[in-house]
Amino acid sequence: MVNVVCTFCGSVCDDGEYENGKIKKLCRLGSAKFAEKERIKSPMVDGKEVSYEEAIQKAAEILVNAKKPLLYGWASTANEAIRLGVILTEKVRGIYDQCASVCHAPGTLAVIEEGLPGGTLGSIKNRADVVVFWGANPMEAHPRHGIRYSISAKGLLIKDRKNRKIVVVDVRKTRTAKNADLFVQVKPGYDYAVITALRSIINGNLDAVPEEVGGVKKEQLVQLADIMKNAKYGAILYGLGVTQSRGRDRTIENAVKLVQLLNRTTRWIIWPMRGHYNVVGAGEVPAWEVGYQYAIDFSRGYPRFSPNEFAAVEVLKRKDCDAALIIASDPVAHFPKAAVKHLKEIPVIQIDPFPNMTTLLAKVVIPSAIYGIEAEGTAYRMDCIPLRLKKVVETKYWSDEKILAEILKKVEELKKG
């Protein structure tokens, strides 16, 4: 089968070739995605193997009996499943949160404040003569992003690597930095200050900038400001180096302001390098269903958005949920210790194709089919372009969509009493 869509990272490469159990053309992460690995063998309750129906019954009981369950994950599943997840959360008056809350959600907050001068990966490939990776390391996190869209991609107007200038701003000399034309090394936590310095230089206030800002010499800041001003079509692609360090959403707001300033004289866009293949869907689907992207509380029967209260890490830290449904995610491995603690104390339902650290503490485990390999569905690429995920092999496992539809049915039955 050709044009197989990869369901690992946010680049969602759609040119894989699948033949006799082997995937071709994808990167190391994509190849690992398609490689055979240990699966959760069967649905389980308290470590005992049960049928799908029994596990779903138990899961529904836990959700209905909880006062305020947390339904978290959603970044590695299809839009069809996420849609049901939002409906389910509303039905059980729970909290909907998704992986972006520990990933790119500060960017969402910045967009609420400042808007998003954006563009698609196609526009970057065809037009961008300058690409700035800010706190992003695609050579390790999105290995084919550079070849397909942003570094050596052969575009309509920008024909190859020679016509495209690559700048990396980072605290580490990453693999991406080693391939850049200009590497700007910032001290950890000083991105905001460096962006402000660039805005000052571009605004004509060179005198206001000290000799060094956040570990970067003024000379280099002027060099970067010149590159930015002289670009015909520039793109700032930012990563978790910005969203997870000091300043978070405020740093991204500042970067958007920098882009707005540049857009007075030339054309620039800014875009997040989204991580999981459908983390965009985990935000877009609830946004078109109930108006918000993450940290949504339904305990009053209507949706409320407040990251300070309803983001999963905050909810768990203050022990404000009495059950959790974790789908397509592994918070036990990826949340700070202080948040994991509460997950050990409440009943956890897990829906996932693979055993992981959350499996180790889950009361109910429901194995699922892998989207893009064993199940069809729709996902949003990192630039919000929807792509159809293909099914390349048959499986005995149920899809997330089917599992959630059955849980929803059971919950409605139990609620009717």
Add this chain to the structure above:
Amino acid sequence: MIEVEIVTGRTLDQGATVEEKLTEEYFKAVSYIELSEDDYGALNLKDGDRVKVKTAFGEVVVFAKKADLPKGVAFMPMGPYANAVIDPDTDGTGMPRFKGVKAKVEKTEEKVLSVKELLEAI
């Protein structure tokens, strides 16, 4: 003992093993800290040595590696080991501080816990 600022993040090895978290490969991909040449030298470390990483939020034993980093900056792959020491405060955003956490690092003879043991210890 040395003082560093930790940043955490994705690596190719972490990404390639992330759907196999209970395997030796994942353990190897996430249970280390990278230190600058200066910091590595200051602790008199060699290949395979372990260090204890302590922050205001926890401590964890991991393997030490040398990397191309500025003095005072350390890197840990995202995952349960890094998350044992990062700052859970979100400043009202919902996002913990995964990058830029001050830590003390010292050589240790203690063993590196498996991911299962790490979870039990929480």
